[in-house]
Amino acid sequence: MWNFYADTKSLTVPFAIKEVSKALSDANDRGVNFRFITEITKGNLTFCKNSVMKVAEIRHLGGIKGNFGVSDTEYISTSARLSVQNKVALDKEQTTAKEEEEAATTAAKTTSSLASLQHAVYSNVKEDIQQQQHIFEILWANAIPAEERIREIEEGLERVETVALKDSAEIARRIRKNIESSTELKVCSQPGGLELIYNNFFESYKEVLDNHRRGRNKGIRWITTINKDNEGVAKLILNEGVQLRHTKNLTPLSFSISNKEFQATAEKMEAGKMIKNLLVSTDPIYIDHYNSIFEQLWENSIDARDRIHDIKEGVDLSDIEVIPRSARTRVLYLELVKNAKEEILFIFPTSRAFIRQEKMGAIPAAIKAAQERAVKVRILVPYNEAVEDRLEPIVEEEELVPRKKEREPRRANYNADIDVRYIEEASGTLATILVVDRKASLVMELRDDSKTTFDGAIGLSTYSNSKAGVLSYVGIFEKLWNQIELYQQVSDAHERLKLHGRMQQEFINIAAHELRTPIQPIISTVGLLSSADHAMISRDELNHSINMIARNATRLKQLSEDILDVTRIESQTLNLRKEVYDLNEMVQDSIEDYKRNPAIRSNKEIKIESISHEDKIFVEVDRARISQVIFNLLSNAFKFTKEGGIVVSIGLDEKNNKEAVISVKDSGKGIDPEIFPKLFEKFASKSYQGTGLGLFISRSIIEAHGGSMYAKNNSDDDGRRGATFYFSLPVVHEREQQK
Amino acid sequence: MNNHLTDDSENLEAVKKILIVDDEPDVCEILKKVLEKNGFGADTFSDPLLALENFRPRSYDLLLLDIKMPEMDGFRLYQEMKKVDSSVKICFLTASEMYYEQFRKEEGFDELNKDLFLRKPIENEELIKEIKRILDSEPTI
Numbered sequence: 037m038w039n040f041y042a043d044t045k046s047l048t049v050p051f052a053i054k055e056v057s058k059a060l061s062d063a064n065d066r067g068v069n070f071r072f073i074t075e076i077t078k079g080n081l082t083f084c085k086n087s088v089m090k091v092a093e094i095r096h097l098g099g100i101k102g103n104f105g106v107s108d109t110e111y112i113s114t115s116a117r118l119s120v121q122n123k124v125a126l127d128k129e130q131t132t133a134k135e136e137e138e139a140a141t142t143a144a145k146t147t148s149s150l151a152s153l154q155h156a157v158y159s160n161v162k163e164d165i166q167q168q169q170h171i172f173e174i175l176w177a178n179a180i181p182a183e184e185r186i187r188e189i190e191e192g193l194e195r196v197e198t199v200a201l202k203d204s205a206e207i208a209r210r211i212r213k214n215i216e217s218s219t220e221l222k223v224c225s226q227p228g229g230l231e232l233i234y235n236n237f238f239e240s241y242k243e244v245l246d247n248h249r250r251g252r253n254k255g256i257r258w259i260t261t262i263n264k265d266n267e268g269v270a271k272l273i274l275n276e277g278v279q280l281r282h283t284k285n286l287t288p289l290s291f292s293i294s295n296k297e298f299q300a301t302a303e304k305m306e307a308g309k310m311i312k313n314l315l316v317s318t319d320p321i322y323i324d325h326y327n328s329i330f331e332q333l334w335e336n337s338i339d340a341r342d343r344i345h346d347i348k349e350g351v352d353l354s355d356i357e358v359i360p361r362s363a364r365t366r367v368l369y370l371e372l373v374k375n376a377k378e379e380i381l382f383i384f385p386t387s388r389a390f391i392r393q394e395k396m397g398a399i400p401a402a403i404k405a406a407q408e409r410a411v412k413v414r415i416l417v418p419y420n421e422a423v424e425d426r427l428e429p430i431v432e433e434e435e436l437v438p439r440k441k442e443r444e445p446r447r448a449n450y451n452a453d454i455d456v457r458y459i460e461e462a463s464g465t466l467a468t469i470l471v472v473d474r475k476a477s478l479v480m481e482l483r484d485d486s487k488t489t490f491d492g493a494i495g496l497s498t499y500s501n502s503k504a505g506v507l508s509y510v511g512i513f514e515k516l517w518n519q520i521e522l523y524q525q526v527s528d529a530h531e532r533l534k535l536h537g538r539m540q541q542e543f544i545n546i547a548a549h550e551l552r553t554p555i556q557p558i559i560s561t562v563g564l565l566s567s568a569d570h571a572m573i574s575r576d577e578l579n580h581s582i583n584m585i586a587r588n589a590t591r592l593k594q595l596s597e598d599i600l601d602v603t604r605i606e607s608q609t610l611n612l613r614k615e616v617y618d619l620n621e622m623v624q625d626s627i628e629d630y631k632r633n634p635a636i637r638s639n640k641e642i643k644i645e646s647i648s649h650e651d652k653i654f655v656e657v658d659r660a661r662i663s664q665v666i667f668n669l670l671s672n673a674f675k676f677t678k679e680g681g682i683v684v685s686i687g688l689d690e691k692n693n694k695e696a697v698i699s700v701k702d703s704g705k706g707i708d709p710e711i712f713p714k715l716f717e718k719f720a721s722k723s724y725q726g727t728g729l730g731l732f733i734s735r736s737i738i739e740a741h742g743g744s745m746y747a748k749n750n751s752d753d754d755g756r757r758g759a760t761f762y763f764s765l766p767v768v769h770e771r772e773q774q775k
Numbered sequence: 776m777n778n779h780l781t782d783d784s785e786n787l788e789a790v791k792k793i794l795i796v797d798d799e800p801d802v803c804e805i806l807k808k809v810l811e812k813n814g815f816g817a818d819t820f821s822d823p824l825l826a827l828e829n830f831r832p833r834s835y836d837l838l839l840l841d842i843k844m845p846e847m848d849g850f851r852l853y854q855e856m857k858k859v860d861s862s863v864k865i866c867f868l869t870a871s872e873m874y875y876e877q878f879r880k881e882e883g884f885d886e887l888n889k890d891l892f893l894r895k896p897i898e899n900e901e902l903i904k905e906i907k908r909i910l911d912s913e914p915t916i
Contacts, residue, residue, distance in 0.1 A: 542873075549843065549871035555896035556870070557801040560809050563899035567812075588801060 037069045038107045039172045040092070046103035046114070047074045051087045064091040073175050075100045076185045084182060095179035106168040113157040198317035207314045208236065211292075211299065214316075215240040218294030220254035222330045225290040227261045230269040231308025238276070245277045255279065259333050261286055262343045270340055281337035284355045291326055298322040356502055362494035365480055366396060369470065373401040376472045380405060380413045381513045383469040386461055386485050387420040389493070393468065394426055396490040403430060406454050413454045416516055418461035427456050457520040468494075469509055476501040477509045543602075546719045550595055550727060554588035561585050598729040602718065605736040612658040612740060616768055619655050619696050620648040623686060626666040633667075642677050644670070647685035653696045654768045661737045662765075665745075668730040669700040669761050676704030677758065688767070695743070695764045703758040706749040715747060738763045791910055792816040792834065796826045796852060797841035797868070802895075806839070806902075813903045823847040832860040837910060842869040866909050870895035 040050075050056040064070065070092030076084055088094050104113040159165065201207045215221060215237060221244060223229070233241065241256065248255035255277070262270050262282040274280050291300035297318050303311045317323070359365045373380060380402050384390040393399060405411035417423055470478040476499070483495030500506060561581045565573070604610040627646055655662075666684075673682045680703030689695040707715060714720040716735045719728040735745040745763040793815050797803050803819035810817040818835075820826035823844050838856060842849035849867055856863065869892065893905055 545871060545873035549869075549873070552870035552895050553799055553802070557799075557805045559896045560805040560899055560902075564805075564808060564812060567899070584801060584805065 037071070038063070038105060039071045039073075039169070039176075040103070040105045041073045041100070041172060041175060042103035043100040044075050044077060044080055047072075047080060047088070048083060049103075049114070051083075060091050069093070071095070071172075071176065073097050073100070073172070073179050076182055076189070078189055081186060081189055085186065089182065094182040095176060096182055096185035097175060097179040104168065106165060106172055109160055109165065111157075111159045111165050111168045114155065196319050198315070198319050198322070201314045201316060202312065204310060204312065207311060210314065210316055211237055212240050214292065214294050214297045214299060215244060218244065218253070218296070220295050221256045221292060222294075222327070222334075223256065223258040223260075223292040224287060224330055224333060225258070225260050225292075226286065226303075226305050227263055227266045228305035228308055229290050230258075230260055230266045230273060232305045232310065234269050234273060235308050236310065241278070242276065248277065257281075257330075257334065259283055259286070259330070259337050262340055262347070264347060267344055267347050271344060274340055274344075280340035281334060282340050282343035283333060283337035284357060285333075285336070287329065287333070291330075293323055293326050293330060296323070298326055300326070355500075356505065357499040359497040359499060362480075362491045362497070365478070365494055365497040366490055368497075368499060369393075369398055369478055369480070370396075370401055372470065372472045372476055372478060373398055373405060376402075376405050376411050377409070378411060378473050379471075380411055380473075381469075381471040381510065382413075382415045382417070383459075383513060383516065384415070384417040385466050385468060385482055387418045387423045388485050389468055389482060390415075390417045390423050391426065392488065392490050392493055398470075399426075403454065410453065414513070414517065415454070415456045416459050416513065416520070417456065419458035423458075430454055430456070457517060457524075459516060459520060469513070471506060471509050471513060474510050475506060477506045479509070543718060546728070547595075547599055551592065554591045554595070557588045558585050558592075595727045595729075598727045598733060601733045601736075602729055605733065610736065610740055612661060614656045614658050614741075616654050616656045617659060619653040619686060619698075619765070622655075622657075622659060622662065623666060623684060623698060624648065626663040627670070627684060629663065630667055630670050641679070642674060643681045645681055645683045647683065649686040649688065649696070651688075653686065653688065655696060655765045656768045657741055657765060658737075662741075665734040665737050665763065666698075666700075668734045669763075672730065672761070673700055673702035673704065677702045679703065680758070689764070694767055696767050697762055697764045699760050699762045701750065701758065701760040703750075706757040707747060707759045716745070734763070738765070742766045790814065790816045791836040792818070793837045793839055793906070794826065794830070794835040795819040795839045796823055796844070796849070797821060798823070798844040799841070802841070809899045809902065810906075813899075815906070823849075823852045827852060827855050830856050830859050833862075835860075835863055837864045837866060837906065839866050839868055839906070842867055843871060864909055864912075866891050866893060866906065868893045868895055868897070 042049075050060060060070065072088055072092045072094040074080075074084070074088075074094065074096065075098055076094075076096040084094060102113070104111065106112075201210060223233070225233070244253060244256060247253050257279045258273070259281050260266070260270075261284055262280075270280060289300050289302055290305065291298065293299075297316065299317075300315045301311045301313055303309075303313060305311060359368065382402070384393070390399075399415075402411075402413045402415075406413045415427075417427075466482040468480040468482070470480070472478075478497060478499050480497045481495045482493060484493050487493040561584050565578075565581055601610070624646060627644055631644070670682065670684075682703075683699075683701045685699050685701075687697050687699070689697060711720055716731050718732045720731070731745075738745045743764040743766060745761070747759055747761045750758045750760055793810055795803055795806050795810075795817055796819070797806070798821050800821045803821050807817040807819050820829070824846050827847070838853065840849040840852055844852075847855075849869070853865055853867075857865075872894075891909065893902065897905075
């Protein structure tokens with residue numbers, strides 16, 4: 037029995053040397069068994085079948101170096117030096133199958149003159165032989181039968197293997213080999229992969245692509261994430277004919293699949309850095325699995341040209357990202373707010389959500405954006421007191437009813453554009469919506485509102501900068517925003533109506549009281565008169581009764597007229613019939629009329645002093661209305677003045693003589709400070725004499741003339757207190773009155 | 776009148792005295808006249824504070840009070856006068872439903888019998904009838 041162990045180079049040698057070949061053949065004939073362990077390749081396949089297998093049992097083992105033979109009695113190891121021609125062919129690292137086959141055939145056919153043995157180790161020492169036999173048996177056990185290996189090769193199957201390479205040169209060789217031997221190549225790489233391949237392997241790619249153009253293979257498809265950094269390389273690769281697509285959602289593993297091999301690495305390949313680890317597998321299970329992953333990614337990726345165009349247009353990312361971790365959401369959230377350039381919109385689902393995100397720093401970041409970069413911030417948040425407390429320093433209190441200007445927006449109390457509107461806390465709304473610059477949206481789903489921290493409360497989040505998606509959220513925001521404004525307006529109007537209604541009701545109640553009161557003396561007096569014996573009624577008694585009736589009837593008349601006036605004023609139908617009069621004269625006449633009026637029970641002790649202005653002053657007024665005002669002021673003055681006098685004076689404003697000022701000064705008890713703020717309101721008077729409408733009507737009349745009316749308590753300096761009422765009227769100058 | 780048939784004390788018993796407080800002097804004056812014509816004795820005040828100041832126990836059988844008055848409304852005046860004379864009877868005369876309801880409900884006077892409220896303006900006959908009814912009734916409060 038002879039056992040041989042031989043690498044591909046040495047395998048052919050014994051058969052090439054005629055003597056050895058003959059000896060082998062003869063020995064075989066004598067019944068000597070031969071066993072060969074060698075590496076069966078495509079190149080030596082035919083040789084193995086035709087020559088070796090005729091005389092020996094043969095098994096295949098990969099990666100054999102050197103050769104030895106061992107029999108029961110002998111051990112021999114030889115080193116072969118072949119002819120120069122064949123040596124070159126066989127030594128070549130990247131021997132092609134064809135060359136290998138040719139070399140083997142040549143070697144087998146050529147005679148011993150072409151080859152010579154230059155060195156050999158021989159031993160017949162029993163221990164050496166046993167040792168070598170043992171080694172051989174181990175190798176034999178690990179080798180596979182030649183028939184199996186030959187079938188694999190003939191069926192085109194590579195030996196299934198999965199190895200992890202750690203040597204850079206080996207990795208590079210393996211990558212290159214895979215590229216060059218493939219008929220179809222699919223690559224899915226981290227962004228840096230583009231540069232790595234372009235710098236190191238693109239010559240190999242070019243060959244494949246060249247062949248692809250000639251229809252010899254299916255070409256190269258490549259998926260990666262294209263960003264500003266690799267956009268340039270991506271363009272170069274595209275131009276060479278690689279079908280390149282972009283996706284944000286890459287697998288963490290970079291891989292390439294050819295028709296027969298799968299290669300993968302978990303390295304980042306940043307800036308095209310060469311990888312140090314490569315997993316290589318020819319296992320069809322890997323290849324199939326990653327093929328399907330690749331095809332799925334390919335379906336969901338976009339054309340690299342569109343992506344490169346977007347980058348050029350400044351659309352940084354156009355995609356939707358689902359973020360399952362709230363910690364990552366928080367970072368992105370703050371990032372978005374801090375980088376806002378024009379506008380930030382917030383919709384909060386609950387007041388607690390607002391408070392959490394305020395604490396987490398999103399609101400302070402938005403305020404900073406508004407203050408420092410003039411970013412417009414708008415917030416929709418469900419109301420509660422805690423929210424208001426936090427917003428109070430940011431946003432000015434809104435005046436409820438009545439607002440001076442209808443659409444006056446609430447402004448921040450410093451120079452920042454921050455608006456807040458309160459929304460109802462709707463049970464269905466369970467996400468915070470953030471929209472920045474109308475370009476990006478972040479929708480953060482509320483998982484547990486009872487939690488106190490942002491990370492604890494937020495579940496899944498969705499980032500999007502797809503235009504349609506983001507603008508939809510802007511639309512939702514604007515609708516809610518405007519809805520609240522409308523609701524506010526309706527509710528303001530409703531409040532005003534309610535207030536108006538209450539005031540109307542109160543007016544009616546007081547007016548009813550005032551109208552009924554004077555009827556009592558009239559009805560009772562008439563009752564007494566009609567039940568009495570007329571002959572028994574004295575002249576004095578009768579006069580007294582008539583005065584009583586007249587006085588109260590006049591009061592009723594006055595009241596009914598006042599109520600009508602109020603109605604006219606409030607419905608803005610107070611018509612003035614204006615003519616030009618001399619003010620001095622008109623005031624004098626009014627005072628005289630007042631004195632003569634029989635309905636007025638004035639204290640005869642109190643004198644009216646009238647101080648006219650030295651010059652004629654002309655005013656264009658409704659004379660009856662101005663007299664009504666003077667009457668009112670005089671009757672008020674008389675009502676409160678128990679001693680002293682009343683002074684009516686006329687003056688011109690010192691500045692430009694455009695206004696005449698009429699004042700009525702009394703020496704009564706002065707105006708009650710409680711009454712003062714509402715002096716000119718309806719039924720403000722505490723006296724319960726008069727209608728309580730006089731000052732309201734008087735001021736309205738003066739204002740309808742373009743003047744103003746006010747009052748003040750006199751200083752105590754002149755001994756008496758009392759009050760002075762003033763009203764002004766625009767003066768008509770000579771030229772104007774001529775026309 | 777039957778002054779000559781009765782002595783002074785009996786006269787005091789017979790003639791029921793009524794105190795009228797109303798901020799309208801004309802109302803005071805005419806009501807006093809109406810009451811006197813119908814056999815009652817009547818005093819009037821148009822200032823509630825002055826009325827309270829001059830009020831003495833057992834000097835009147837009935838108080839006829841306006842409700843809406845400056846300085847002190849009819850209800851407060853009634854409370855103060857009750858402190859002076861707990862047995863005196865009471866009757867409110869007001870021109871306004873609003874004050875009537877407001878005071879009864881909001882100001883905590885809802886224990887007061889509704890019958891004690893008369894509304895202005897009231898005819899003389901009606902007023903006398905009501906006053907007699909109240910004077911004849913058992914004290915309700």
